[in-house]
Amino acid sequence: MVDASMIECVWRGRATLGEGPLWCPERGAAGQLLFVDILGKRLHAYDLASGNTQGWELEEACCWLVPRDDGDGFIAGLRSRLVHLRLNESGPTIVAEWATPGGEPAGNRFNDAKVDPHGRLWFGSMDDDAVRSSGALYRLDREGPARVDDGYRVANGPAISPDGRTLYHSDTPRRIIYAFDLSVSGELSSKREHIRFSETQGFPDGMTCDAEGGLWVAHWDGGRLSRFRPDGGLDETLTLPASRVTSCAFGGTQLDQLFITTAALERDQEGVAGGLFRVVPGVKGVPLPACAIAAL
Numbered sequence: 206m207v208d209a210s211m212i213e214c215v216w217r218g219r220a221t222l223g224e225g226p227l228w229c230p231e232r233g234a235a236g237q238l239l240f241v242d243i244l245g246k247r248l249h250a251y252d253l254a255s256g257n258t259q260g261w262e263l264e265e266a267c268c269w270l271v272p273r274d275d276g277d278g279f280i281a282g283l284r285s286r287l288v289h290l291r292l293n294e295s296g297p298t299i300v301a302e303w304a305t306p307g308g309e310p311a312g313n314r315f316n317d318a319k320v321d322p323h324g325r326l327w328f329g330s331m332d333d334d335a336v337r338s339s340g341a342l343y344r345l346d347r348e349g350p351a352r353v354d355d356g357y358r359v360a361n362g363p364a365i366s367p368d369g370r371t372l373y374h375s376d377t378p379r380r381i382i383y384a385f386d387l388s389v390s391g392e393l394s395s396k397r398e399h400i401r402f403s404e405t406q407g408f409p410d411g412m413t414c415d416a417e418g419g420l421w422v423a424h425w426d427g428g429r430l431s432r433f434r435p436d437g438g439l440d441e442t443l444t445l446p447a448s449r450v451t452s453c454a455f456g457g458t459q460l461d462q463l464f465i466t467t468a469a470l471e472r473d474q475e476g477v478a479g480g481l482f483r484v485v486p487g488v489k490g491v492p493l494p495a496c497a498i499a500a501l
Contacts, residue, residue: 207443212465212484214446216258219479221245223466224411225269225317226481228456228493238456238464239292240481241267248297251464251481253457258481261296269318271326274495282328284314287345303498306350310339317361317411317452322369324497325391329360335378342374346391347497353393354385364412364420366435367491373399373420375409382409382422384437400437402427411452411466415488421463423450430465432486443486447478455490463490 278291318328340357384399407427469479
């Protein structure tokens with residue numbers, strides 16, 4: 206079990222809506238943790254070796270980024286489009302726009318993404334006011350973008366099991382995490398309710414899987430991060446000194462550190478809300494696949 210005293214705030218920058226943590230082992234001397242502030246329109250890089258965090262302003266809010274398999278930067282999900290983004294010491298540069306799915310209604314934005322072991326990108330959209338069920342889940346592969354599920358108020362997550370056979374995805378306002386069977390060819394089936402949060406738990410936000418198949422879920426308005434077993438049973442809960450916990454990602458040279466993003470939105474009374482946290486949870490993550498853009 207991990208004691209709350211073992212959770213360290215490594216950056217106290219008060220992101221309005223910290224999100225999208227991404228471990229990049231090739232950056233810096235010992236790797237860097239990239240994360241975004243969606244509402245603050247900023248991209249940040251926490252350097253593991255120095256402990257310093259650098260930030261850059263963005264021309265449009267960025268919701269997530271994933272590495273390209275050709276090593277040439279990232280595919281980033283902005284509010285309304287997918288772009289090729291490069292990041293060097295002078296900051297981020299948008300190189301080109303990628304195939305962005307059409308049909309998103311006005312008032313929607315993209316939200317959260319993961320790459321599966323076959324290089325396919327899974328990402329969601331949401332109503333920015335979290336009222337309408339106008340969000341969807343998308344897959345981006347060699348055939349281009351495809352809408353694979355819809356009816357979400359806030360499509361969140363997603364996460365893929367270590368064996369690549371299960372995709373987890375949530376609708377945050379409904380407090381439900383769904384599980385899908387994921388085929389080798391990238392088809393989803395057998396959608397089912399996997400975990401339902403109670404009112405006292407807050408709302409399920411970003412999540413990731415560890416190497417043992419545990420699902421780590423951030424609790425928005427719940428002030429915690431929980432690990433669930435593959436059968437959906439609660440295994441462990443970590444309490445944080447910030448109530449709006451948004452996402453998490455494994456990092457470090459051994460993938461044995463868990464980085465946690467939070468939000469300072471409407472939480473002026475919380476001194477470290479919006480900070481970046483780190484803990485050694487006793488399990489390791491899995492290497493993040495790169496998006497197979499060469500085939501797109």
